[in-house]
Amino acid sequence: MSILTDLRIAAVGDIHLGEDGRGHYRRRLEGIEERADVFMLAGDLTRHGTLQEGKVVADELRDLPIPAVAVLGNHDYHSDLQDEIAEELRDAGVIVLDDDGVVLQCGEKKLGVVGGKGFGGGFAGKCASEFGEREIKNFVAHTRHIAEAWKVALKEIVADERVVLSHYSPIKETLEGEPPEIYPFLGSYLLAEAVDTAGADLIFHGHAHKGSAKGMTPGGIRVRNVALPVLGRAYGVYCLECEDGF
């Protein structure tokens, strides 16, 4: 026989808190511990990436009753203070992933989370390649470096379920609704390729405010765009069905 236990993940991206958002966001998280076992934030937590905004986010997320795992997004890098913002969040008890992984104990289950900001470049057949000017090569190499780090982290992690948390999208299906011309700035297939190679159960991303909620990698891993404007609610809750064989 087997019993089914769900691992409940609350997820949202692109909350874009500014200094005028202090005190507002936390109210939306009331009761989250009754709905989910873990809270994941898919980047773009601030508006301009200032330290003041980083402190607002840290205060809004401080000492939540369930573990919070976050990655940063491009907005959080805008003021070149991404490391300082990450430190503020860590001081508030938030686990911040930077192309690495963490294992959380959720009840009897081990949940592995791997991720980081991700980056762009486009999708197979219509993407930039490491050729030509140094600037283009650097752009593509940045994504390739990130994808490689995720692959290694996913392979190393020992857990019952593995979830990837990104800001940029690994697939184009969840970008539908955005102008196709900007897809290369919204994600890269290299991210999906890495996750498909190493294996995972679910991928979350944000960044594409006008994109679509649901998609799948070429390898069949479910992808969810949890950008706040796509969800239209404070966070989504995703239940991973874990099967225990007896």
Next chain:
Amino acid sequence: MEAPQYVAARVQQALAEDGRTNELGIRVDIRGDQLFLRGQVSEAEQRTRLGQVAHETAPELHVHNEINIVDATEPGEDEHLD
């Protein structure tokens, strides 16, 4: 007279790069002397700021601020992935 496509591109760039807004996903359309802003933001103040930056960037145009506010309060229904 500057082609409306260039004006729209300049406004969109201002919305993304101006420190008051830094908003990337706003659609800007120009028809004649009318400028339309469309998209979604999470706060009314941000919508107001976007309208202001658009107005400053193209003061000769009449700005229609049609940006929606996404008010996310309830977490909604769970999704079961089996």
